[in-house]
Amino acid sequence: MKVLIIEDEAGALDDMSSILAEVAPDIEVAGTTExxxxxxxxxxxxxxxxxxxxxxxxxxxSAFEIFKHTSVESPVIFTTAYDEYAIHAFKVNAIDYLLKPICVEEMKHALVKFRKLNRQPAVPDLNRLYEMFAQQRTNSHKNILIAYRNQLLPIPTERISFFYSTKETSKVYLADGKSYPYNKTLDSICDDMNPLSFCRVNKQYVIAKQHIQNIVVWSNSRLLITMDVETPEPVFLSKNRAAEFKKWVTG
Known part of the structure; x- marks a missing residue:
């Protein structure tokens, strides 16, 4: 049996590949995309x-955008850090869903369910998925709360230039040059922010469209993005994501 894994986090991809190898050695990973x-x-x-x-x-x-661009003929098992309430909107239209971090028993259960369905197509209800995605955008935060010393500072999202994350910490950088520790992962930050205004460009940065100052084509067709606030290190975007990024910038 051949599977495609769509996952942009190297650690999560490694975990899933290891779990699959353990619980279903007959499965071949035909490809991975991010x-x-x-x-x-x-x-x-x-x-x-x-x-x-x-x-x-x-x-x-959102991975739901994939269905807008091409026909998906294969059954789908979603992997997500979303809360249960969001999953109810589409779980009946997919084989199953796995909440991160994925555990061995849940993977076994999902694969058993898949095999019992005798490989009948289970393509999600696109109208329902798009409705959920639109609702997510509507509910995007207009402010974030930053814990600073003994205060909680409400910061309007339009003041945010970018979020920067390392293995040790995450920080938010504002257009006025100020920066604060922000104890959230980039995945969680992306869930909170409006995807029309904020984009995760690599494993370290989520940037705000309105605070992009310059975009330069770099070596190997990568893009070098300059923000209106100095960044801790250069902001590069890979070649394979350049076309979609340009659509986001001009959208």
């Missing part, structure tokens, strides 16, 4: 896999 357009390209150039594991929140937006 963005919307990379996935669309893979699906259009390769035979449909028997099963797709699809992370909902990718670095360049």
């Amino acid at each position: 963005s919307i357009m990379q996935t669309v390209s893979w699906l259009e150039r390769n035979p449909a896999p028997d099963l797709i594991f699809m992370d909902i929140h990718l670095s360049d937006g």
Whole structure:
């Protein structure tokens, strides 16, 4: 059985690959993708896999956007850090969902469910998915709360230039040059922010569209992005995500 894994976090991809190897050694990982357009390209150039594991929140937006760009003929098991309430909107239309961090027993259960369905197509109800995605955008935060010393500072999102994360910490940088520790992962930050205004460009940065100052084509067709506030290190975007990023910037 061949599967496609759509996952933009290297650690999560490694965990899933290890779990699959342990619980279902007959499964072959036919491919891995990490963005919307990379996935669309893979699906259009390769035979449909028997099963797709699809992370909902990718670095360049919602995985639901994949269904807008190409036909998905394979059954889908979603992987997500979303709360239960969001999953109810679509779980009946997919094989199953796995909440991160994924455990061995849940993976076993999902694969048993898949095999029992005798490989009948289980493509999600797109109208319901788009409705949920639109609701997510509507509910995006207009302010964030920053814990600073003995205060909670409400910061309007339009003042945010970018979020920066390392293995040790995450910080938010404002357009006025101030920065504060912000104890959230980039995945969680992306869930909170409006995807029309904020984009995760790599494993370290979530940037605000309105605070982009310059974009330069760099070596190997990567993009070098300059913000209106000095960044701790250069902001690079990979070649395979350049086209989708340009659509986001001009959208």
